[in-house]
Amino acid sequence: MLRVAVPNKGSLSEAASGMLRECGYRQRSDHRELVLQDPDNGTEFFFLRPRDIAVYVGAGQLDVGITGRDLLLDSGAPAEELLALGFGGSTFRYAARPGTAAQVEDFAGRRVATSYPGLVAKHLADRGVSAEVVRLDGAVETAVQLGVADVIADVVSTGTTLRQAGLEVVGEPILHSEAVLVRRTGAEPSPAVEQLRRRLQGVMIARQYVLMDYDIRAELVDQAVQLTPGLESPTVSPLHDRGWVAVRAMVPRRDTNRVMDELWERGARGILVTDISACRL
Numbered sequence: 001m002l003r004v005a006v007p008n009k010g011s012l013s014e015a016a017s018g019m020l021r022e023c024g025y026r027q028r029s030d031h032r033e034l035v036l037q038d039p040d041n042g043t044e045f046f047f048l049r050p051r052d053i054a055v056y057v058g059a060g061q062l063d064v065g066i067t068g069r070d071l072l073l074d075s076g077a078p079a080e081e082l083l084a085l086g087f088g089g090s091t092f093r094y095a096a097r098p099g100t101a102a103q104v105e106d107f108a109g110r111r112v113a114t115s116y117p118g119l120v121a122k123h124l125a126d127r128g129v130s131a132e133v134v135r136l137d138g139a140v141e142t143a144v145q146l147g148v149a150d151v152i153a154d155v156v157s158t159g160t161t162l163r164q165a166g167l168e169v170v171g172e173p174i175l176h177s178e179a180v181l182v183r184r185t186g187a188e189p190s191p192a193v194e195q196l197r198r199r200l201q202g203v204m205i206a207r208q209y210v211l212m213d214y215d216i217r218a219e220l221v222d223q224a225v226q227l228t229p230g231l232e233s234p235t236v237s238p239l240h241d242r243g244w245v246a247v248r249a250m251v252p253r254r255d256t257n258r259v260m261d262e263l264w265e266r267g268a269r270g271i272l273v274t275d276i277s278a279c280r281l
């Protein structure tokens with residue numbers, strides 16, 4: 001039985017369960033359920049705090065889990081990224097009152113509040129900056145106003161929380177984070193884990209790409225397929241009308257309308273776009 005950890009609440013929870021559902025797994029309907037069997041897929045799901053997931057996986061109690069890259073690194077657990085999942089994106093950054101610090105080196109001798117002490121202590125140590133790390137559970141933006149810290153290090157998504165607290169970012173992001181599938185460092189690859197990884201990758205590709213079909217005069221096809229090279233090579237099929245061919249290729253979803261406009265200008269007609277609901281490549 002494959003044992004998988006899934007965030008039980010917080011920013012990553014719904015998107016993680018939604019993605020697993022798209023992969024054909026059972027997911028809970030009641031938020032209080034903490035363990036769920038999916039016998040059809042030989043899988044058992046454990047709904048845990050996202051911060052704890054790398055710890056369970058690193059200790060070998062669970063085979064894989066979904067958590068944030070920032071939480072994985074902060075945990076210091078012997079777990080590693082198997083696949084980035086394309087949701088739950090954020091940056092992790094330092095912030096301070098305007099004019100009080102311009103770069104990380106300015107934090108020397110100051111207090112840095114964070115709920116990611118492992119990540120921050122390592123980042124400061126790697127740069128040879130000696131600062132005091134103050135561990136808080138959340139809402140760290142308020143720590144400067146209340147005099148508990150001079151600087152904070154936290155997840156920044158829209159930046160609204162920072163602005164409202166009168167803080168501004170300092171230096172480059174410490175980290176770009178997103179949801180990731182993790183396993184114990186160096187764990188032997190197993191067929192069950194590989195199958196889950198392939199399913200997740202299939203859903204990601206199905207989300208990122210559309211299928212584009214169009215007809216074009218045979219002598220123009222070489223130019224047209226430069227716009228739609230597909231992942232490997234587009235399918236080109238003859239049409240009954242011998243002067244024309246039909247082309248089918250995967251196109252990045254965000255490029256859909258630009259590619260359609262450019263294809264039209266190069267003489268393509270009958271351009272159709274279809275969602276991909278699942279794939280294995």
Ligand SMILES: Nc1ncnc2c1ncn2[C@@H]1O[C@H](COP(=O)(O)OP(=O)(O)OP(=O)(O)O)[C@@H](O)[C@H]1O
Pocket residue numbers: 009010011012050051067068069070071088089090138155156157158177178
């Ligand atoms: N806007 C956001 N706010 C907070 N976390 C976010 C955001 N966007 C993505 N994330 C990611 O979600 C994860 C944090 O999850 P979560 O919010 O559940 O943790 P938490 O703040 O410790 O828990 P909670 O706020 O529920 O007590 C991190 O990997 C973080 O990068």
Ligand SMILES: O=P(O)(O)OC[C@H]1O[C@H](OP(=O)(O)OP(=O)(O)O)[C@H](O)[C@@H]1O
Pocket residue numbers: 137138139140141154155156157158159160161162
């Ligand atoms: O840049 P923004 O879009 O404003 O988002 C970032 C904020 O969201 C998170 O807080 P959360 O709501 O999870 O509360 P917490 O601090 O108690 O974890 C994070 O810790 C920041 O405070």
Ligand SMILES: [Mg+2]
Pocket residue numbers: 010138
């Ligand atoms: Mg939070």
